[in-house]
Amino acid sequence: MKVRLLASSDAESYWKLRLEALKQNPEAFATSYEEAIKRENPIEQVATNMDAEGSYTFGAYENETLIGMVTLLQEKHQKLRHRASIFAMYVTPEKQGVGIGEALLKEVIKTAISIDEIEKLNLTVVKINERAKGLYTKLGFMSFGLEEKALKIGNSYYDEEYMVLFLH
Template sequence: MNIRILKESDAHLYQEVRLNALKINPEAFGSTYEREVGFSLETVKERIKPIRDKYIVGAFDNRKSLVGIVAFIRENNLKTRHKGNVFGMYIAPGNRGQGLGKSLMNELISRAKNSDGLEQINLTVVSDNHSAKKLYKSLGFEVYGTERNALKYNGHYFDEDLMVLTLAVDQSCL
């Protein structure tokens, strides 16, 4: 496996994986296949273009196929800049259960830790997605709340657990 930050030249591969994610696990994402299928390649390139506080980590198999993705976006507001967020975690079905999600998250966390002043990483996960919650807990994330009916898809509601990984606490603020 090769794990690295995606760049604009990966846009086509990313779009293919992202659309598959939205088709296969629609309940797990805030967006929909119907919304994103119309995105132009230029839109996708702009979306995945890595910058200091926003990037997508991708996992490529031995055939150079993109088989896993996860996004990180740091808050940019003065009062929330100490936080970053994880979005869009997805592993293609044939590649699940092999530690790939953990490798992707470890790369994301390692990179995020190098962001000056970043103190915590937040994420949300559908409450009954036990395998994802187990992964996040193994990395040190803790549930701090649950949003009831956070997502609604095809007439069904899905609760989301809110999770946080504390990287550091600014002692001067205590």
């Protein structure tokens, strides 16, 4: 398994894995699968996002297949540039539990530390996702809040926990 920063040339494989993530774990993402497949030129949008300043998307590969991903996004406003957020964390189900998520997050943390402005990382995680929360806690993230009924899928609500990692 190899983790690397994705480039715009990886947009198609990223989009394929993103759609899988939205289908497999709809409660873990604000975007629905149904919304995602209606996007015009999604691969071009992904490629543009990958080239955007302050945006870093990492992928985990097994052989030539993308099996995991995570995005680090630094805030753009001057007063907020000390913050970055982690989004779109996903590892394909058959590869979960073997350290891929941890490798992806360690790469994100290492990258954030290398950017002098970034002092803290924020993320949200669905409260019921104990496995993910365990990984985040293991890497030093601390819970600082809970949003009840943050997501609604059909008639079901999901609470989101806010977590932070201070880098300096």
